[in-house]
Amino acid sequence: MTLVIIFILICITGVIIIPFINVKMKGIAVLTAIVTNTIISGYFAIQSLTGQAISYILPGSVITGAIPVRIDALSGWFILIVNFVFLTGGWYGLFYMGAYKYQRKKISLHAIAFLLLHTSLVSLLAIQNSIVFLVAWEVMMFSAFICVIFEHEKEVTLKAGINYLIQSHICVVLLVTGFLWVSFKTGSYDFQAITTFSAAQTHAGAIFLFLLFFVGFAIKTGFVPFHTWLPYAHPAAPAHISGIMSGVLIKSGIYGILRMILLIKADFTTIGYVILTISVISGLYGVMLAIVQHDLKKLLAYHSVENIGIIGLGIGIGCIGLGTGNHVLASLGFAGALLHTLNHALFKSLLFYTAGMVYQATHTLNVEHLGGLIKKMPQTALLFLIAAVAITGLPPFNGFISEFIIYTGLYQWLQSASLNSLIFILFLILGLVLIGGLAMLCFTKAFGIVFLGNARREFHHQVKEGPFLQLLPLYFITFFILFIGVCPQLFLNLLQGPVQLFTENRGVANTMFSVKAFGALTPIGLAAWGLILLTLIIFSIRKWVLLHRPVSAGPTWGCGYVAPTAKMQYTAGSFVRSYMKLNKPTLLLSKSEKAVIGLFPAHSHFESHAYDKLEKWLIDKPVRAIKSFLSRFLFLQxxxxxxxxxxxxxxxxxxxxxxxxxxxxxxxxxxxxxx
Amino acid sequence: MLSFCLILVAALFFTGVISRTKSILSGRKGPGILQPVKDIIRLFKKGVVYSSTTSFIFQIAPSIYFSSVVIAMLVVPFGQSKGLISFQGDFIFFAYVLALGKFFSIIAALDTGSSFEGMGASREALYSMFAEPAFFILLGSMALLTGQTSFQEIFADLHLGSPISYALAVLAAFVLGMIMMIENSRMPIDDPKTHLELTMIHEVMILDNSGFDLGLILSAGLMKFAIYGALIVNLFIGMFPYEYAIPMFFAIQLGAAVITGSIESFMARFRMSHNAQFIFALTSVSLLIFFGVLMLLGKFI
Known part of the structure; x- marks a missing residue:
């Protein structure tokens, strides 16, 4: 009890004193506050993961009623993820913000918002009273908004921020509707009222209630077609905020969906099909658009949509497992989803942080202007590479483990499915495989164009690696990426608690984690070790052999041409051109070109931009329609x-x-x- | 372990047989069957030239590519004997570990800063993406048919149900054979003997590799052939005892090599722009197998 109050007091004290101390101390104060709060909440989280769920009832007020604070294994798992990303992000941000140290007021505001963001995120994972939950949700959204619009003098940034704010509030409308509906009928704001309420509902009513919450949380999470705020907000924010937003902020939506699955009693087979359909579309659509982006952070933002899709696949499989009473399927699905949530938080934050390093070194994120950075920023390049391989889902890194669990779930489901669901599963497998292949295309492009080859543009300033202390948190993340990849069983044990919540809640399982389903992870770990060792052995043999052979350097073989320039390299656009041609129907490409004509060609140019087709139809057109309707009342103003x-x-x-x-x-x- | 040794032996002669077939069909005497291996040994003895544009990615990529192929090879079973690495869902690992090698060969090609190699890299990334679904659906159908999810158990149980499954195995052999062509950049997807860099896929990606690194890449290529050959063999041998299975292994590998050689002698390479459609069409053959499995199981009709 006292710890909960200390937790809130630390945040409040931080908010009060931050404006009055100097810039350097502001950062340190925020980080200290976050570290202390991490220790407090982490203590609860670890306790809950080891099997002792924590539950307090805070007295609350007349309006809210008693405020139950319950930290079960699900909350614990998410709290640990949030804390880890905030610690690394805060540390990294300390150095990232160094470039802006003369803008004192902005930094104060940013620091306050950052601290509030952490506190509100952790609290909403623990609070189980709908009104207080919504307040925490609102605080989280506003502080995130303030964090995003740090560079608010830029019009693009402000626009992106407002776009985010509006779309987030549509999400709030849906959540408020859902919560109010329940509390009107039951007279209680406690989350447990949702269970009693939904149990009393008809079949369709319960599903409708779930879908209400699902769509609300899906806007926050960025499932297609509610994803359109993501690709604007992420690039606009400073790198550590983008990393945190993509790593944990959008996961608050995943948490909400999972929490509702625990609370609402409904027909989970239908819900599972809905989630799976939306997820596989999100996954494919996200990566399809990610490939054609030229802004590195925007590319990563679309990749978040893809990864949310993969997490959704896990959740959907879990729901099907619950609905059909197949506990192996349920535990595979939820374990895959939860593990991928952690994995995505790790590699996506790492990718955004390294993109931030690139931005600070070169002042641009347009991949077509970059190139050859590996020679100037070898550490950043290596970190980006590891994250890229991990996000593509390749062994020996963590992305493979969670995708493997989800695949296993699909193949497991295949064995017991009826004809219709068999064909459905077939499309899911097809989707997941294509997602993997497209992600590879996307990240070979991102890494290859940004870091390899020669620089495509000369910069008038020195491009150099960031300080080691800034890179240190990135190495921590990398360590976990590799660690999960080679020792997956350890993390699976941690997952036992949260997954058991789901399976036991429905009474479908009494034994958790059947050996047949998860036994594969030990040999995978060993195979990953084998892969790493074999590579090292072969590389050292090669090194040793080359000691005795002549090694020389020369220009790249240009097939006879001897005066290549950096401009003649393959560009990001040309790398994905054949893909774009094949995929024309789903993309919205705009080109502006002036061709080279004649013997003495004058100035010519070529530009291509990809736009989001769904955004055009679901956001732009309706907005335009509403605008034109409202403009009829313009005479009033x-x-x-x-x-x-x-x-x-x-x-x-x-x-x-x-x-x-x-x-x-x-x-x-x-x-x-x-x- | 048995499969590992057998695949290694098959890898020694596979490409040699292909080129021998080609030379016989075009009326030449041709090099010996072990010539590709001799070439690789020669490469291992040579020095190397690195482009000054490249970084450590270019140096480590061949080693990763080679070890990814070796690890993938360890997954492949032989009849009743499991591969060294065998678990539920090992075929997912198999495909993904090969993809790791591909990832690194693609970025190594981009590391040289050459537009030719970039072009090859782009094609490789696109085509390998299209080839993946066929493989996963194929294995998915087999998993459905046998109720198993590891290579060895799938292959062992494949023909227990009814002999009609041999018909499906033939279709599956076709799919795996085409994937073999795509993975190894052979006709009709890619022509390794073309002399125009613009029309190559795999060959153009390794233009700048030399000496030991090139040797690693080429020997990985040899093994890749034999790996897919071994998968095709596994479709048929089921639970046969070794005295039949081992001769069958070599006969089928030899047959696969001869067929590859004949295709290369009598066919022209597809137009590059048609490749994607062609590769994706493989997925539909896989779907055919899937529906065949549904029929066998009586879930369909």
Whole structure:
């Protein structure tokens, strides 16, 4: 109990003192506050993961009623992820923000928002009272908004921030509707009311309630077609915020969906099919658009959509398992989803942090302007490479483990499915495989163009590696990426608690983690070790052999051409050109070109941009329609003070007279009746 | 372990047989069957030239490529004997570990800064992506048919149900054979003997590799052939005792090599722009197998 209060007090103290200390201390104060809060919440989280769920009832107020704080294994798992990403992100941010140290006021605001973001995220993972949950949710959203618009003097940034704010509030509307519906019917704000309420509902009612929450959380998470805020907000934010947003902020939506699966009693087979369909579309659509992006951070943002899709696949498989009472399937699905949540938090934050290093060194994120950075920033390049291999889902890194569990789930489901679901599973497998292949295309492009080859543009400033202390948290993340890849069983043991929550809740399992389903992870770990060792052995043999052979350097073989320039290298656009041609129907490409004509060609150019087709149809067109409708009332806003006073008077008259007129009408009707 | 040794032996002669077939069919005497291996040994003895544009990625990539192929080879079983690495869902690991090698060969090609190699890299990434679904659906259908999810158990149980499964095995052999062509960049996807860099896929990616590194890449190529050959063999041998299975292994590998050689002698390479469609069409053959399995299981019709 006291620890919970200390946790909140630390945040409040931080918020109060940050504006009054100097810039360097601000960063350190925030980091200290986060470290302390991490220790407090981490203590609870680890306790809950080892099997002792924690539950307190805070007294609360008249409006909210008692506030139950329950940290079960699911909350614990997410709290640990949030804490880890915030620790590394905060540390990295300390150095990232060094470039802006003369903008004192902005830094104060940013530091406060950052601290609030951490506190609100951790709290909403623990609170189980819908009103307080929504307050925490709102605090989280606003502080994230403030973090995103750090560079608010840029119009693009501000626009992206507002876009995020509006879309997040659509999510809030849905959540409020859901929560209010439940509390009106049951008179309680406690989350447990949702269980009792949904149990009393009809079949369709319970599913509708779930879908209400699902869509609400899906907007936050970035499932297609609710993803359109993501590719704007991520590039606009400073790198550590992008990393945190992609790593954990959008996962709050995943947490919400998982929490609702625990709470709502409904037909999970139907829900599973819905989630799976949306997920596989998200996965494919995300990566399909990621490939054609030229902005490195935007590319990564679309990849978040893809990875959310993979997590969703896991959740969907788990739901099917719950619905059909197949506990192996349920544990495979949820374990895959939860592990991928952790994995994605690790490699995606690492990718964003390294993209931030690139941005700070070169001041651009346009991949077509970069190239050859590996020679100037070898450590950043190596870190990016490891994260890229991991996100593609290749062994021996962590991405493979979670994707493997999800694959195993699919093949497991295949064995017991009926004809219709068999064909459905076939499409899921097809989707997941294509996602993997496309991710490889995408990340070979991203790494190859940005870090390899020759520099495509000369920079007028020195391009150099960041300080080692800034890179240190990145090495921590890398360590975990590799560690999960080679020792997956250790992490699976940690997952036992959260997964058991799901399976036991439905009464489908009494024994957790059947050997047949998860036994594969030990040999995978060994094979990963084997792969690493074999590579090292072969590499050292090669090294030793080359000691005795002549080794020389020369220019790249240009097939006879001897004066190649950096401009003649393959570009990102050309690397994915054949893909773009094949995929034309789903992409919205705009080109502007002036061809080379004649013997003495004048200036010519070629530009191509990819736009999101769904965004055009689901966001842009409706917004335009609403705008044109509302513009009919534009005459009201005519700028003259007299009219505005008139509106005021009309409003006051209306407020006074409408009830009187209403009463008069009632009297008149009564009078008519009496006649 | 048995499969490992057998694949190694098959790898020694596979490419040699292909080129021998080609030379016989075009009326030449041709090099000896072990010539590709001799070439590789010669390469191992040579020095190397590195492009000054390249970085350590270019130096480590061949080693990773080679070891990824070796690890993939360890997964492949032989009849009743498991591969050294065998677990539930090992075929997923098999495909992904090969993809790791591909990832590194692609970025190594981009490391040279040459537009030719970039072109090859782009094609390799695209085509290998299209070839993957066929493999996964094929193995998925077999998993459905046998109720198993590891290579060895799938192959062991494949023909227990009914002999009709041999028909499916023939189709599956076709799919695996085509994947073999794609993975090894052979006709009709890619022509290794073309002299125009613009039309190559795999060959153009390794233009800048020399000496030991090139040797590693080429020997990995030899093994890749034999790995897919071994998978095709496994489709048929099922639970046969070794005295039949081992001769069958070599007969089928030899047959696969001769067929590859004949295809290369009589066919022209596809137009590059048609490759993607062609490769994706393989997936539909896989789907055919899937529906065949559904019929066998009585879930369909």
């Amino acid at each position: 005519n700028g003259s003070l007299q009219s505005y006073i008139l509106y005021g008077i009309m409003f006051i008259i209306g407020v006074i007279f409408i009830p009187i007129v209403f009463d008069a009408l009632l009297w008149f009707i009564e009078f008519l009746k009496r006649l």
